[in-house]
Amino acid sequence: MSNFLGLALDSVRRNALDAARRALPQRCELCAAPSGAELLCSACVRALPRLGPACPICALPNPRGEICGRCVTEPPPFDATVAAFAYAFPVDRLMHAFKYHGRLALAEWAAGAILDARARRGATLRPDRLVALPLSHERQRERGYNQAYEIARVLSRCLRIPLLRHGIRRDRASPPQTALPWDQRAKNVRGAFACELDLSGMRVAVVDDVMTTGASLAELARVLVAAGASGIENWVVARTLPPR
Numbered sequence: 361m362s363n364f365l366g367l368a369l370d371s372v373r374r375n376a377l378d379a380a381r382r383a384l385p386q387r388c389e390l391c392a393a394p395s396g397a398e399l400l401c402s403a404c405v406r407a408l409p410r411l412g413p414a415c416p417i418c419a420l421p422n423p424r425g426e427i428c429g430r431c432v433t434e435p436p437p438f439d440a441t442v443a444a445f446a447y448a449f450p451v452d453r454l455m456h457a458f459k460y461h462g463r464l465a466l467a468e469w470a471a472g473a474i475l476d477a478r479a480r481r482g483a484t485l486r487p488d489r490l491v492a493l494p495l496s497h498e499r500q501r502e503r504g505y506n507q508a509y510e511i512a513r514v515l516s517r518c519l520r521i522p523l524l525r526h527g528i529r530r531d532r533a534s535p536p537q538t539a540l541p542w543d544q545r546a547k548n549v550r551g552a553f554a555c556e557l558d559l560s561g562m563r564v565a566v567v568d569d570v571m572t573t574g575a576s577l578a579e580l581a582r583v584l585v586a587a588g589a590s591g592i593e594n595w596v597v598a599r600t601l602p603p604r
């Protein structure tokens with residue numbers, strides 16, 4: 361089957377699945393209570409660990425929601441981060457099911473959470489393009505999909521902002537970041553991404569599921585700025601809070 365036909369069939373199948381899911385009464389993904397047409401019941405939605413006031417650049421919480429000391433002294437190569445939740449129970453469970461167990465229905469929920477967080481924060485600039493944080497070829501083949509791309513696809517459809525599908529890649533299958541201490545993660549991703557596109561003057565939003573140290577997002581932002589991008593925002597579902 362040609363690649364193109366395969367992708368087209370894939371998208372027909374997905375749309376049919378999405379429609380079927382919406383038509384059936386759901387059970388909450390977390391507690392199995394009836395949840396109407398939604399993935400989570402209203403009690404579980406209320407209990408999610410939403411991020412309170414946070415640094416607008418790196419999304420780490422601080423009481424006044426101002427730019428944090430670290431972003432002042434060492435400004436990262438991105439301009440802003442929108443994060444819906446702290447990476448804590450039960451968001452960690454949902455993200456795990458999405459990433460490793462193929463629960464692709466969670467992509468819509470994740471995209472909705474990002475849109476809500478963006479709205480709560482007030483109007484940010486509308487990006488010209490969306491990019492999903494790429495996986496290496498090997499990892500994408502292993503997993504069969506890129507969870508960031510699945511979220512970005514939904515956002516692109518809702519916001520009518522083009523999603524860049526080609527020309528930005530992750531070259532190295534670096535050891536998984538989760539296996540490394542925080543201070544080694546920046547070194548681990550250096551040189552990991554490549555961009556073959558001309559992004560001159562474009563504002564780009566980079567979509568990912570979880571922002572841990574931000575090392576991968578910072579490295580990709582550097583590459584996108586080098587390709588001409590005039591501004592970068594990260595849009596993530598969850599932000600890992602640093603160890604105390």
Ligand SMILES: [Zn+2]
Pocket residue numbers: 388389390391392393400401402403404405
């Ligand atoms: Zn529930």
Ligand SMILES: [Zn+2]
Pocket residue numbers: 415416417418419420427428429430431
């Ligand atoms: Zn900050």
